[in-house]
Amino acid sequence: MSFFKAENLAINFGGVKAVDGVNFEINKGECFTIIGPNGAGKTTIFNLISRIYDSTEGKMTFDGQDITKVPPHAIASLGIARTFQNIELFEHASVLQNLLVGRHCHSKTNIFSELAFTPSMRRTEIAHREKVEEVIDFLDLQHYRESLIMNLPYGVRKVVELGRALCTEPKLILLDEPSSGLNVEETQDMSFWIDDIKKDLGITVLMVEHDMGLVSEVSDQVLVLNYGRMLAFGSPQDVQNDPEVIKAYLGE
Amino acid sequence: MRFLFKTDYDQDIRIAKHSGYYWSYGLLLLIVIAAPYFLEGYYIGQMTQLYIIAMAGVGLMLLAGYTGLVSLGHAAFFGIGAYTEAVLTSNGVPLPFVEEPVIFPFVISMPLAAIFAALAGVAIGVPVLRLTGIYLAIATFAFALVIEEILSRWESVTNGYTGLLVESLYIGDTELTDGAPFYFLCLGLLVLVILMSINLLRSPTGRAMMAIRDSEVSAQSMGVNLARVKTTAFALSAGITGLAGALFAHKLGFLSPESFTVFQSLELLVLVVVGGIGSLHGAIFGAIFVLALPQGLAILKDYLPTAIAETPGMEPFIFGLILVLVIIFEPYGIYGRWLKIKHYFQMFPVYKKATFKRQKAYMKSERLK
Numbered sequence: 154m155s156f157f158k159a160e161n162l163a164i165n166f167g168g169v170k171a172v173d174g175v176n177f178e179i180n181k182g183e184c185f186t187i188i189g190p191n192g193a194g195k196t197t198i199f200n201l202i203s204r205i206y207d208s209t210e211g212k213m214t215f216d217g218q219d220i221t222k223v224p225p226h227a228i229a230s231l232g233i234a235r236t237f238q239n240i241e242l243f244e245h246a247s248v249l250q251n252l253l254v255g256r257h258c259h260s261k262t263n264i265f266s267e268l269a270f271t272p273s274m275r276r277t278e279i280a281h282r283e284k285v286e287e288v289i290d291f292l293d294l295q296h297y298r299e300s301l302i303m304n305l306p307y308g309v310r311k312v313v314e315l316g317r318a319l320c321t322e323p324k325l326i327l328l329d330e331p332s333s334g335l336n337v338e339e340t341q342d343m344s345f346w347i348d349d350i351k352k353d354l355g356i357t358v359l360m361v362e363h364d365m366g367l368v369s370e371v372s373d374q375v376l377v378l379n380y381g382r383m384l385a386f387g388s389p390q391d392v393q394n395d396p397e398v399i400k401a402y403l404g405e
Numbered sequence: 406m407r408f409l410f411k412t413d414y415d416q417d418i419r420i421a422k423h424s425g426y427y428w429s430y431g432l433l434l435l436i437v438i439a440a441p442y443f444l445e446g447y448y449i450g451q452m453t454q455l456y457i458i459a460m461a462g463v464g465l466m467l468l469a470g471y472t473g474l475v476s477l478g479h480a481a482f483f484g485i486g487a488y489t490e491a492v493l494t495s496n497g498v499p500l501p502f503v504e505e506p507v508i509f510p511f512v513i514s515m516p517l518a519a520i521f522a523a524l525a526g527v528a529i530g531v532p533v534l535r536l537t538g539i540y541l542a543i544a545t546f547a548f549a550l551v552i553e554e555i556l557s558r559w560e561s562v563t564n565g566y567t568g569l570l571v572e573s574l575y576i577g578d579t580e581l582t583d584g585a586p587f588y589f590l591c592l593g594l595l596v597l598v599i600l601m602s603i604n605l606l607r608s609p610t611g612r613a614m615m616a617i618r619d620s621e622v623s624a625q626s627m628g629v630n631l632a633r634v635k636t637t638a639f640a641l642s643a644g645i646t647g648l649a650g651a652l653f654a655h656k657l658g659f660l661s662p663e664s665f666t667v668f669q670s671l672e673l674l675v676l677v678v679v680g681g682i683g684s685l686h687g688a689i690f691g692a693i694f695v696l697a698l699p700q701g702l703a704i705l706k707d708y709l710p711t712a713i714a715e716t717p718g719m720e721p722f723i724f725g726l727i728l729v730l731v732i733i734f735e736p737y738g739i740y741g742r743w744l745k746i747k748h749y750f751q752m753f754p755v756y757k758k759a760t761f762k763r764q765k766a767y768m769k770s771e772r773l774k
Binding site for chain 1: 601605616629
């Protein structure tokens, strides 16, 4: 039984078939990468998995559960977290608050204990904070803890967003172009972190990425999309040598 | 400049972050508690009014400043609170098995006023959940017009434009709704509301509200139930504003629908924006502004040439002008300016102007949905 499985996944926007009959399976503990030219439907697949879009056709199963019709806010507590292509952080809040929002799916408080801030409320807040600190340690964000997001450089924001996804304690993490906008050094850091996330934290990674260096460094399996259809599938090396893929990227 | 040495996670959670908080807020509390013993009746009345407006401001701040949902109809909740209080404490409510209409004591009527307003908040909140920005503003605006109409037409309850007399409240022989006792009642409730708001804002729901303000799509992906949190924000905001309305009913002593018009809603929005959007301090600063401006203008009129002073619509014009100027030059309002001044003295003499410079926002994802 695979960890995550998409069967015949499809979505149409009007007449445009953004994703058209895509099948793939992700095994537990691996790093699965989706690549493809612009507009191939990579981010759309992410939006389908995080249930922002309703799929027109097909079925998704995660950890033995059908998630095709799960409401979007319930995805996080099932154990799927994500980052966004163009950072979607909470700009007017501090790094700490952003990471604490990542703990939201684990908080089971009611509004009245929040208004009174009961002692048990305080204890759970501190427990959440401890988890957040683990992530801060993991990603070396100590220096930025109190900074507002709007004052942070792009590279750090990217890391904070990864951190926020990790704070949900996911089983599957979706990374939408983790290296976009990062310099060579930051990309290197990112590849180490992705490796650590996979090996040390045991989180399955599904990522969309254009940087083939990063892809071949961390990926176990690669799926190539073009115009919403599957073009090729296999190990990073296989895919890079696939004539169809070369044709899609470079033309004939 | 004070540097905090943090050794405990609780330090980031507690309200007073360092000893300076006890000094400054303790002093402020001391001053407002001592004020009625030194001030004349008129000024006590003005301060009471300030607390009531500030409370309504805190209510709107939770919604507009923290959840990012702009409401142009908060006068409606203010009015619902006021009329509920008036009907419950003055006219009484006919209940089954009781011959006389039942008059409620204020310890029951005021929470009921807040609850009624909160229910109205849910009633408006649920249908307009999908609206944001200008569309939400228009929907709440329409709601306020509807409520205004109901207040003037439902004569059996509200007495229409004839108005509704609000009885004074007594504890023993002391009149609660006038002078110093009413001052302390309003002050106490305002402090309570502010403390509850602070508590909310350091809890998951408060953070979820701010998350919705800044990015709905990622809030949702982090497990925030948008519908639930937005409805909660609407209910709380309306409830707090309704409670302020209940106090306002006693302050006025006489209610008519004209006290709860669209201009009132706009005034609350100006309060939030000028005071400093996204901060509870802003609600208080804004309330001071909204209360002091008309008085300041009245004084100013004596010194202006008659042709200008007598021009109709002078006050709304100045209101609008200040709103525009604040949005352009000081987007975080009076509180933003206050922070800058504070920072200037903390960093003296090495203050850098660029500390508060607004950064260019990076491109956001294409709006999903």
